[in-house]
Amino acid sequence: MKVKSPLEIYKLLPKTNCKECGYDTCMSFAAHIIDRSAKVEDCKPLVEAAKQDEKARQDLEKLIELTSPEIDEIVIGKDLKIGGKEVLHRHELTFFNPTALFFDVWDTMDDKEIDERCSRVVEYRKFYVGKFLTLDGIAVRCTSNNPERFAEVAKKVAGYGKPVVLVSFDANCMRAALEAIAEHNPLVYAATPENWEDFLELAMEFNVPVVVRSSDLDMLKSLAATFKAEGVKVVMDPVTEPAGEGLRKTFERVVQLRRTAILGDDKEVACPIMITPIAAWMVEGDAVSKAYWETVIASLFIVKYGDAMILHSLEPYTVMPLITLRANIYTDPRTPVQVEPGLREINNPTQDSPVFITTNFALTYYTVESDLQSAGISGWLLVLDTGGLGVEVSVAGGQFTAGKVKELMEKTGVAEKVNHRYLVIPGLAARLQGAIEDETGWKVLVGPTDSGRIKGWLEQHWPPKK
């Protein structure tokens, strides 16, 4: 975004403080546009005025131009957004639109296998900080060179409802697949120095986003510029070479492209970047080595500027670290990951149920809460305000203290909810056992260091032996 101050935006707004955008003042609205939690188009009066009034139309256009992201934002499928980045380092603002992960099928696979892989993509779930992480889409590769078959498989895959990437360098095959599923807004992979004229025609005819591909950055920029000039949405693939000097050069190309787009203000390369860790499967080695190396390449470019990826391994042991890394890198550093302190009821607790305590660091809290839920444990969960720190750090740093525990217990009135006086503290807070007992008068039981083991621990320790 070119503007840095809300004032520059405010100047072009109606300044009526009408609140239609959901904010109290136009100035507050402008501030939210700056941090990208609101869009210019949310100003309904301005959008309406622009339909009739020339001056308003110009203001709106100027605002949209001033506030558009540094890197183009592109939609694949119905609403999967990629790109839209503003900065090179996440602390400078935040990274928008997490790297989209596409997993491959190919059209010479038998239908059963295709269905099996698609189902795995659609069904994959990993619980993390209060929600389930999922995968984004499926890349259909044409290995048959047969337009009818490619179209047939594309149609089948699109039926799963996830965004699709169509992979072929052959214009006839691509045309057949687009005729079958263009309305699903697939991403076309890829226009090259050899086929670009035909692919440009396809992109314009079917109005779909296209990946342009070349490891020669002059050529890549030429292709991007040519497609953009025709109004096509462009993703750039600087070619992922999976090993040796080739991988190092890939890293260089990706960093140079993104840095030149953002710091060098080169709009023609301000496109989302496609990375293809699947290339690791072409390196010699056994399946585990290939899966490992694919994960390494993918991780590298989740951290550094990959906006979309095509991957092969669907093994949970490779998928889980990748989506966790993606969740971490794309966590907004501006918002502390905390939950409300207080008392939570888990699985309808009674007067006899145990009382647990944990911190308000979102990751800790959701882990403990979901572990109790999943294990079917009924209990009371005290959530201590540690300023969003985990157990170990807050005990060491003095945010988790006996005094604060006492305060929380009084505030929540937990003593009235149960007919016992036992508090279960996290294993990592064991050293506070005596102090909490002195402070609260309750008996303190030291629980396991991992809440995943509470079930087994309770079997031995609850109800407590008198």
Added chain:
Amino acid sequence: MKLTLEEFFKLLSKYEVEEIEGLRLEGDIEIEIEEGAGFAHVVNEINLAMQHLMNALSMLGAPVSLPGVEVPAAPAKEHKMLLERRFEPFRVEYPGQIQEVQLGATRSEGGSRERVIKLGGEKSLPFYLFDASQPNLPAISIDVFDKPVPLPKAVREHYEDVMSDPAEWAKKVVNKFGADAVTIHLISTDPLLDDTPPGEAVKVVEDVLQAVKVPIIVGGSGNKEKDPIVLEKVAEVAEGERVMLASATLDMDWERIGNAAKEYGHVVLSWTQMDMNSQKTLNRYLLKRLGLPRDSLVMDPTTAALGYGLDYAYTNMERIRLSGLKGDEDLAFPISSGTTNAWGAREAWMKDSPIEGDTPWGPRELRGPLWEIVTGLTLSLAGVDIFMMMHPASVAVLKELISTLGGRKGETKVGDWVGVEL
């Protein structure tokens, strides 16, 4: 170039000139067109050629009232031209440079190491070789403990045979798993464990120095009262070896550790809890108040595991590194990462997910090492210069990536995946 009539008509049809009204040509007529013509040029040539043709035709007695050829302004079937561009990479140069720090000392330097490690020296972000060369690539040290410790199964199985003998353990990590250095943790000194007296604990350090020829790093137990006493003793018995004393923190007697390092020629690991400002403070205390030489300081800004705060660790280290490069002298030091922390994540060691609704996690013996690899590689991109790790496969993979991105590998020919069945 010479055109025959037949070629001429081909040329016309190529540019969609479908008909020249009332024209019939017979016989051999040659038209000359220059080589190297672009489209506009060719159109010109066609017009010229038409003049030739008409002249020729009139000579042959054909009707001369020929209409001029209607050459379309743009071809009917649009032929797009590639917009030719040059990519000019944006150049970045930083004023600062990260301090170079050597671990280990050779005989001629007053120690007994056969190999030493140099950390730091960067003038750019990690692996940005296109900005500046990176003289020292990150090194990997493997953790060894002075008594058996509980470890996740996937890690434990590699060390079970040497766990009761730190010297053998150290040999194994160097000779078998390729460690560049050994970190020996004197955890038995913890008053809550064996409370081993410092004088006795340091015997293990001497044994390890005997057993391996690489630099060593010595850690305490994490006890704030005991560690300064233990590390002081370590500094004394390892005089001249340039070991790294791990660690000095703000809430302990850092002065004692710093002074010992100064007196006996060692390196101090300055450890803070994921906060750039505290890191700056502790570094300043060590450098300015104690006068620790700049080539004797390494920082540990704290490593959180993938999924457990890695985002904080990454961003904290990246900001520290950027500050150093931009000229903040208090932060321009090599960074160390306790990557073994990755094994604290339940995803690394637990048999399967305790959470209902999760897709099964897959075999933990494959999952665990990847957890350590991804934690390490992420932080390598933030600027880590030395990793402390445990799983041999994780060490091998991270080493491979470091030497690849560090430009130490040759070209490898690999085919394209696009149309291949996998």
